[in-house]
Amino acid sequence: MDLPINPPLSPMLAKAVKTMPRGDLLYEPKWDGFRCIVFRDGDEVELSSRGERPLTRYFPELVEAVRRELPDRCVVDGEIVLRRGPVLDFDALQQRIHPAASRIRLLAETTPASFVAFDLLAVGEEALLNVPLGERRRRLEETLADAGPPIHVTIASDSYETALRWFEEFEGAGLDGVVAKPRGITYEPDKRLMFKVKHERTADCVVAGFRWHKSGPVVGSLLLGLYDDRGALQHVGVAASFPMKRRAELVEELRPYRMDDLAGHPWEGWARQSQEAVADRMPGAVSRWTGKKNLSWVALRPELVCEVAYDGMEGDRFRHTARFRRWRTDRTPRSCGYAQLEVPVAYDLDDVLGVKGA
Structure with a gap:
């Protein structure tokens, strides 16, 4: 693998706050799954966890989806989630971490996962870590405009009132809060530069x-x-x-x-x-x-x-x-x-x- 940014890479993090912040922020739902940075270089795909552990072998269906739906060379930050009916099911997602290859294949068919993208870190020969978040978001939407399930781009809004509504409504679908991201920040691995508001x-x-x-x-x-x-x-x-x-x-x-x-x-x-x-x-x-x-x-x-x-x-x-x-x-x-x-x-x-x- 020879990308502008290669693994291992720690994701940028959020610090917990009690109330929804205001300002020049981009609000997104807080997805309840496994944080994952996707690295793709042609047929080579690596799914890397928040702790920089490889998730690739556990989600073969996502590896195929990445090859099918994402650009040939890219690094995308997001979340692996699993749905049961109309809601997310974190417990079923945890069951996907299994040592037996035969069990992994079965679970990939019976309880397939999805990937929700929320940041673009590299595309082609260009690294985007030093690009402000607002521009990275625009590039993410542009780059993944034609991506289809099980690859999704998270919804986002700059409206404080919309964020409050999402916080109240989306919990019923299994999400666990809202993340607020300053538009001007660059991507700094392992730094808590964003904010998360969770239900308590x-x-x-x-x-x-x-x-x-x-x-x-x-x-x-x-x-x-x-x-x-x-x-x-x-x-x-x-x-x-x-x-x-x-x-x-x-x-x-x-x-x-x-x-x-x-x-x-x-x-x-x-x-x-x-x-x-x-x-x-x-x-x-x-x-x-x-x-x-x-x-x-x-x-x-x-x-x-x-x-x-x-x-x-x-x-x-x-x-x-x-x-x-x-x-x-x-x-x-x-x-x-x-x-x-x-x-x-x-x-x-x-x-x-x-x-x-x-």
Whole structure:
């Protein structure tokens, strides 16, 4: 591969803000998928993740689409997403990271992914990293004007009011906020020069276990549960953002609730399932990204309740890691159910992909 910009290349990032910023900005929906920079040099195609890991082997259908729909020589920044019906499905997208080639081929046919482009970094012999964003956006629209599914160009707008509307409406299609980009910025890898506004809600959850931190004998994450309408405690995600001092304090706070084994624990049955079932449901599932990473967990009597902040749901689980807010000693575990969660109004993903910028 011999392009004006060659891999590895870290993507430019956004910093989180609480409110929608104003100014000379370009607003775009925040797509919930795998950040990906596409490099194409003729038949050579590389899909590179945010962490500069190769995604190419996991998405053969996108490699073919890139060869068919993108210019012969180009570097394009965007997001790999996967849809189920009218919404994005991040959980199904995660299932695409699989070690077996036969499974990858099957998933490419049964759950094909799409690529949503939002920046053009190089085309032909020209590198565009030093070109202002506003001009890069114009070039992106021009260069990918004839591209067809599963390659899409994200909608964009310079209207603050449109951005606010997108923030409210597009969550129903599985998107998780809005990104605001200063028009004058050049592309600076690994720098947080853009802004992202994400949904944040709170929920009261049962703390039914924890994982140790990778650095040593302090708490790494709390395992969270909610009761469903059948009275079963479902694992819904983790809370993991703690200073190291707080992680050490949590060890002592949780000690009285620790169980020597899983007998009588709501998740006891999961420990007896096959390894394939465990990978789908058990809190100690092996990470698809790290492979051998130990995600074993310590069971706690399900008696503690905490309030967490979360940005959205993916099926019956939190879409991303939740943020611990406080203990709720005034709440009983059985009162922590799915009914408390706010459900966004449904919105068809086709309308997001098909709408032109205001």
